[in-house]
Amino acid sequence: MNFLEGYKLKSLGTLLVVLLVAAAGCDTTSSDGEDNENEQIEVPDTYEFTRNGESTVAYPGQTDRLDMVEEMKAYISTAHQGEVISEQALLDMFENKDxxxxxxxSFTSDRDLKSKTFAPDLDNNLFEGFFADAEAASENGSAGIRAQNGVAGLLEREDSGSDILVDEKGREFTQLVEKGLMGAVFYNQIFNVYLTDERIGPNVENEELREGTNYTDKEHHFDEAYGYFDAPVDFYSDWPDARTDELRFWSKYSNGSDPLLGFNDTIMDAFIRGRTAIVNDNQTELDEQVQVLYENLELLSAATAVHYINSTLQHLNNSNQGEAFHALSEAWAFVNALKYSPQRVISTDQIDQILNSDFGENGNFWNVKSSGLNNAKATLVDLYPDLEPVQDQL
Known part of the structure; x- marks a missing residue:
């Protein structure tokens, strides 16, 4: 080998080293959620993701709608003190008039609840019906008419001595509206909108940033699903009592069953891993985490329903009708929420059986019996076997 040939080989070797180093430099890893172009990130400990030092996470519309539901519940609750509430006021809040x-x-927003509500519920005027009935019931309550079978009005909760407003079937309006919207809006949007291929599938834009923002369409859509779960970014199991005021709606109920079923870690891990998969453009991993979310969010609703069925059984055994109807109203709403998942385990016929037979003939709580409640519980435990070991502790 002459000098020129040796020089060429040495130069080629140097070039190969440079190329290898450059290639390796394009596949870096960050543990703090930093998302830069061509960079693969590790799964962070919290739901925090950044690009160029700025957060890429935003879900203000979801926060506004959660605030709206809170204020609607507060308004309906004024009827518990004998105030007359207005159907029109509730419609205005539902549609966010003006x-x-x-x-x-107490705030302004360009979002609303009605346009995000499950379409069949809108077609059936489910919530509009609740609003009209709530006004009529509040008029009875204000006039001193007490609730009884077939008559809407105020009903005393024995443990607290306070009243609740119920319809002619004994169902509590605050639960029908608040928990109803948790299903018809929050779950509906998670299940049927934001976790679908249309919003986070392989063909959704995930390279170019949405104009005027620091996130891609795909990132933002997934964040909006997370916004409806509404958990703190560092939510975890064994959540401290000192921070329970940071929880509301689905994250609150996740925490309630967490000691027995570990929902907080399971659901948060899936949200964090799913969002990381979007940053890393890993559709297979994203699909796996979405499946975890579908299964565990549905299981959360079933577990919470069983919890309130247990509570109803206890109150009926103690002859506390008002407390029983309060708990059963919650159970009604969480069973109803199961219908919103397109991948649900439970059938619509089984939901109808629980709501309109097991919870009292024709859905009338005044007719409810322990045998029906135990049948509803058995149905849920059979369909969701993870509940079997803890069914009596929930």
């Missing part, structure tokens, strides 16, 4: 719920919200 951007402030017709003057009933």
């Amino acid at each position: 951007g402030n719920g017709g003057g009933h919200f």
Whole structure:
């Protein structure tokens, strides 16, 4: 080998080393959630993701809608003290008239609840019916008419001595509206909108940033699903009592069953891993985490329903009708929420059986019996076997 040939080989070797180093430099890893172009990130400990030092996570519309539901519940609750509530006011809040719920919200927003509600519920005027019935019941309550079988009005909760407003079937309006919207809006949007291929599938934009923002469409859609779960970014199992005021709606109920079923870690891990998969453009991993979310969010609703069925059984055994109807109203809403998942384990016929037979003939709580409640519980435990070992502790 002459000098020129040796020089060429040495130069080629140097070039190969440079190329290898450059290639390796394009596949870096970050543990703090930093998302830069061509960079693969590790799964962070919290739901926090950044690009160029700025957060890529935003879900203000979800926060606004959760605030709206809170204020609707507070408004209906004024009837518990004998106030007459207005059907029109509730419609204005549902539609967010004039951007402030017709003057009933403490804030302004260009979002609303109605347009995000499960379409069949809108077609059936489910919530509009609740609003009209709530006004009529509050008029009875204000006039001193007490609730009884077939008559809406105020019903005393024996443990607290306070009243609740119920319809002619004994169902509590605050639970029908608040928990109803948790299903018809929050779950509906998670299950049927944001976790679908249309929003986070392989063909959704995940390279170019949405104009005027620091996130891609795919990132934002997944964040919006997370926003409806509404957990703190560092939510975890064994959540401290000192921070329970940071929880509401689905994250609150996740925490309630967490000691027995570990929902907090399971659901948060799936959200964090799913979002990381989007950053890393790993559709297979994303699909796996979405499946975890579908299964565990449905299981969460079933577990919470069993919890309230247990509570109802206990109150009926103690002859505390008002407390029983309060708990059963919650159970009604969480069983109803199971219908919103397109991958649900339970059938619509089984949901109908629980709501309109097991919870009292024709869905009338005044007719409820322990045998029916135990049948509903058995149905749920059979369909969701993870509940079997803890069914009596929930």
